[in-house]
Amino acid sequence: MAAAATCCCxxxxxxxxxxxxxxxxxxxxxxxRVGYGASATRRWPCCRRWAHWPGAASRIRRPPPRPAAxxxxxxxxxxxxxxxxxxxxxxxVICSDIPVLIEFWASWCGPCRMVHRxxxxxxxxxxxxxxxxxxxxDDYPQxxxxxxxxxxxxxxxxxxxxxxxxxTGTLPKAVxxxxxxxxx
Amino acid sequence: MMSVxxxxxxxxxxxxxxxxxxxxxxxxxxxxxxxxxxxxxxxxEVMRKFSEQYARRSNxxxxxxxxxxxxxxxGLADHxxxxxxxxxxxxxxxxxxxxxxxxxxxxxxxxxxxxKECHCMLFLTPDNDFAGEDQAIALEEIKDATSKM
Numbered sequence: 054m055a056a057a058a059t060c061c062c063x064x065x066x067x068x069x070x071x072x073x074x075x076x077x078x079x080x081x082x083x084x085x086r087v088g089y090g091a092s093a094t095r096r097w098p099c100c101r102r103w104a105h106w107p108g109a110a111s112r113i114r115r116p117p118p119r120p121a122a123x124x125x126x127x128x129x130x131x132x133x134x135x136x137x138x139x140x141x142x143x144x145x146v147i148c149s150d151i152p153v154l155i156e157f158w159a160s161w162c163g164p165c166r167m168v169h170r171x172x173x174x175x176x177x178x179x180x181x182x183x184x185x186x187x188x189x190x191d192d193y194p195q196x197x198x199x200x201x202x203x204x205x206x207x208x209x210x211x212x213x214x215x216x217x218x219x220x221t222g223t224l225p226k227a228v229x230x231x232x233x234x235x236x237x
Numbered sequence: 238m239m240s241v242x243x244x245x246x247x248x249x250x251x252x253x254x255x256x257x258x259x260x261x262x263x264x265x266x267x268x269x270x271x272x273x274x275x276x277x278x279x280x281x282e283v284m285r286k287f288s289e290q291y292a293r294r295s296n297x298x299x300x301x302x303x304x305x306x307x308x309x310x311x312g313l314a315d316h317x318x319x320x321x322x323x324x325x326x327x328x329x330x331x332x333x334x335x336x337x338x339x340x341x342x343x344x345x346x347x348x349x350x351x352x353k354e355c356h357c358m359l360f361l362t363p364d365n366d367f368a369g370e371d372q373a374i375a376l377e378e379i380k381d382a383t384s385k386m
Contacts, residue, residue: 065298161312161326163305164358197329203328204356222356
């Protein structure tokens with residue numbers, strides 16, 4: 054079986070490696086190199102591609118995902134919207150099981166102050182039903198660019214990892230509330 | 238507007254750090270109202286004057302909440318220091334330097350000049366819900382509002 058595995062190329066390298074190690078006598082590492090020589094070394098990098106096979110993900114050991122408990126705890130104590138970073142974007146926005154409201158702002162943008170206040174109020178009023186975050190576009194331009202944010206303040210509403218609503222500019226609180234009510 | 242475009246080229250950001258003695262001298266001068274204490278104060282004053290002037294000329298008014306006006310003027314002054322032109326602080330740009338060179342969003346931006354649209358809420362037409370009654374803002378007001386953050 055080991056021989057068969059070595060012959061056909063798409064065999065997983067672990068069995069290939071095991072097969073060779075079992076088959077090769079311990080006395081002849083040098084001879085093996087001569088014998089299988091070029092072809093073996095050539096095949097190795099090719100076979101390492103197993104890491105990219107669809108089923109390979111389960112074989113790669115990843116650190117277990119960080120529990121979201123820490124985030125939940127800090128939420129309970131902060132009254133308004135929290136700051137979000139590019140690193141936590143996937144975890145808090147895409148993977149959230151409740152709708153998420155993100156305010157994109159910049160440090161010296163006047164209208165952002167007014168929207169800050171509205172978002173903080175909404176965060177308190179809808180605590181537990183939606184999550185509210187703020188993202189500084191100067192700190193994380195890649196996120197702003199990927200969601201094609203041009204004007205700030207812009208408020209995006211996400212549900213099940215998808216953007217469902219976008220509100221640009223400073224608008225009365227009722228506009229934000231209406232969009233949220235529709236999403237929950 | 239003319240005065241702004243004529244001063245955009247002056248390299249405020251390039252002046253060396255003033256010595257403590259110089260700072261003291263400048264502080265005295267600032268109290269006397271004869272100019273800013275350092276480079277950023279100077280462009281803050283330039284942008285403040287420009288805003289007042291442009292509001293009067295375009296018949297627009299500052300926001301009823303003056304802290305919004307103050308923050309925007311501070312943002313314009315910061316961009317003037319960093320980039321050499323008062324780029325609108327209420328937008329996200331991929332490349333700020335390229336935007337400055339392009340000029341579309343340098344204050345007063347094209348939408349403002351053409352249609353009196355300022356989404357930064359610096360210049361508001363009288364029919365805007367947020368418009369106040371002022372066309373003037375004091376430097377102290379700006380400093381107060383921006384120092385809290």
